[in-house]
Structure formats: C-alpha cells, structure tokens
Amino acid sequence: MNETIYADYQATAPVDPQVLAKMVPYWGKSFGNPHSSDHVVGWHADSAVREAAGAVAAMIGSDDNEVIFTSGATEANNLAILGLARHAANTRRRILVNAIEHKCVLGAARVLSSYEGFNVETISVDSEGFLDLDELEERLDDSVLMVSVMAVNNEVGTIQDISSISNLARTYGALFHCDAAQAPCAMDIGSLATYADLISLSGHKMYGPQGIGAIRIRHDIHEHIEPLFYGGGQQDGLRSGTVPLPLCVGMAAASEIIIAEGCDERKRIARQRDMFITLLRETGFPIVINGPSTDHRHPGNANIRFDGYDARDIIATLQPKLAASTGAACSSGIPEPSHVLRALGLTAEQSEASIRFSFGRFTTDDEVEKAANLVGTAVSNLAIDHAS
DSSP states (O other), rough: OTTSSOTTTTOOOOOEEEEHHHHHGGGTTTTOTTTTTTSSHHHHHHHHHHHHHHHHHHHOOGGGGGGEESHHHHHHHHHHHHHHTTTTTOOOOOOETTTOOOOOHHHHHHHHHHOOOHHHHEEEEEETSBBOHHHHHHHHOOOOOOOOOBBOTTTTBBBBBHHHHHHHHHHHHHHEEEETTSSTTTSSOOTTHHHHHHHEGGGGGGGGGOOEEEEEEEEGGGOOOOOOOOOSSSTTTTSSSSOOOOHHHHHHHHHHHHHHHHHHHHHHHHHHHHHHHHHHHTTTOOOEEEESOGGGOOTEEEEEEESSSSSSHHHHHHHTTOOOSSSOOOTTOOSSOOOOHHHHTTTTTHHEEEEEEEEEEOOHHHHHHHHHHHHHHHHHHHHHHEEE
C-alpha cells in the first residue's frame, strides 16, 4: 500500500489520524452501551453519542435530534425511501428519482414500484449530469410523495442545483430526499438541511470509519417514517439496535474537520485534479473529460475517457502502482456499462473506455505527477500492443 498511489477517494477515503485518535478511547476504557440507562457507564456513552449527533448536525445545519445513525449511506437511503413510502397516504403514490442516482436509491425505488404499488419515475439529466429542472417541474403535482436527487454524483462528480430542486418539490408539497454521501468533501453543506427534508451521509466518504453513516430526518416527519427493522426502539424508534459508539465518535470527528478545513481543502484538491488533467493532455494522447466543467464538479473528481481503449486494460496495467476505478465501487464485478455514463449519453463503448480518478486530503503534488506519468506510460504500452 505504501508504494501504491491512491486515486480512488470517492470509493472510500482513509481514516484521518485525528479521527482515529478520537475513536481509540472508545474501544477501551470509555466503552459502554449508550442505551444502558441504569448506570454511569451507559450515561457517559449516551452523552458521547449525543455529542456526535450534534457534530454531524452542525455540518449540515440541522438539529441534533434529527440525526439518526445508520450502518452507512445505503441503509440511510433505504430508510428514507422505503420508510417514508410505507407510511405514506394513498393520495401520494408517485416518486421521482434522478437518473444517475446511486444504485441503492434506484434499487429501493424499484422495490416500491415492483411490489408496493408506487409509480416511480426517472428524471433525465443532460450531457454533464445536471438534472432537467423543466422535466422535474412538468412531472411534479400533488400526487408526488418524494423527489430523490443526490447532491454530488459519485462517478462524474456533478454538483446539482439543490436549492432549485428543493423549491420545486416544496411548491407541490413533495418531500425532498438528498443522498449527500459525496457532498461533505465537494461543497459547502452548512445549510443543506434548509433545503432537504431527508439527508443521507456516509462516514467513510469523509475520512471517517467504514460501517457508519447517518440520516437527517426533519423532526416533524419522524412519525411518518416506517423503520426498516424492529427491536428495542432505539434512536426515536426509527433504527433499533445498539449504535456503535466508537464509530459514531469517529464520524463526529470527521464532521468537525470538514467544518474547520473543508473550504481550503477543496481548493487544494481541485488544483491537483486540474494539474493531473493538464499533465495527461501533455502526454499527447487524446482524452475526453466526462461530466460537467470543474466549476460545478466534485473537486477531486476526474472521470476521463480514453477512446479506443478498454479502461479495465489500462487499470490492470497500472497495478499495483496506481489505484483508480472504472466506476462506482457498489457496482464492482457487474459486467455492464455504467448507468451514469449511459444516462449522460455515452455509448457502451465510450463508457467502457472511462476511468474515474479521484484525489483527496492526503494526495500530494508529487503523487499527481507520478500518476499522470504512470497513466501515460500504460496507454503508450497498450498502444504498442494494439499496433503489433
């Protein structure tokens, strides 16, 4: 790992050492079940979880009693979509989703369509991945229960116009769910709770630990959410089970770093991403950038198309020196073109020629230069093989 340049931060980010340091005591002397209400050990654990919820809430501009910890963004997205739909009135049986949503959002919506009588409709995007706001407005009426649109796309990095989407949804009384797993490292989300009624987050996308996430559910709709599973009724009855104390503390620590350092960090990473693209172009091989301009894109994201090549061949040639991916980690092992790139209008062949490079907090300028050289060399070698 020490010899591998990591350029897959959108798949998962390493735990920040500051985060790890905050977690360590809660694996040992500060252990406790936050739901043990009869003794002081449980009280201290509960206090730590409450403080953690407050830190996550501060990052998105919500109240701490609106934050429910989950196992990750996938669970949070399922709770938002299935939980709300299963408690909905019969008058609102339509759900509108973005065509380039994460597969767990599309999968949950598909369950509602196939088995629970909901009409799920997909809103198209343009060639840069931006939601068609005119189409959204045309589809909205008082039969729509929910609009679900991710803040930042996980493959091409498109940052959506959240305020406009929110305004349209609320005009028709629909609730707005936002998968914000990629957002903390991509944009200022300090007022996200002003616009979205339900917000999904993931610890490991923001330098926290894997296995922890959260959902913000606006406090006045708590009673309209059906839990995914049942038990002791923890977390306001919305998510039964003992919350993982060290992981909650870790996600809180990660949130605090985002609040304190996020703006400067995003600028530095965007500079490195742009440097990488410039260096690749200087190799002489024609490349195409999939998705939006850098002004409305995740600062660490460079989804690059190498027409005439198979992205899997390039990545295989780069091993073990450079880690990047052909698409979302959630789709690994699925032999089909990216649904995100196809929605942007790419052909199957163009999709299969595309690689997502994503840089982050611990990326150095030296690594960016080496990564560009490695990719240039890999493509050159493949070109020689093709010619022979």
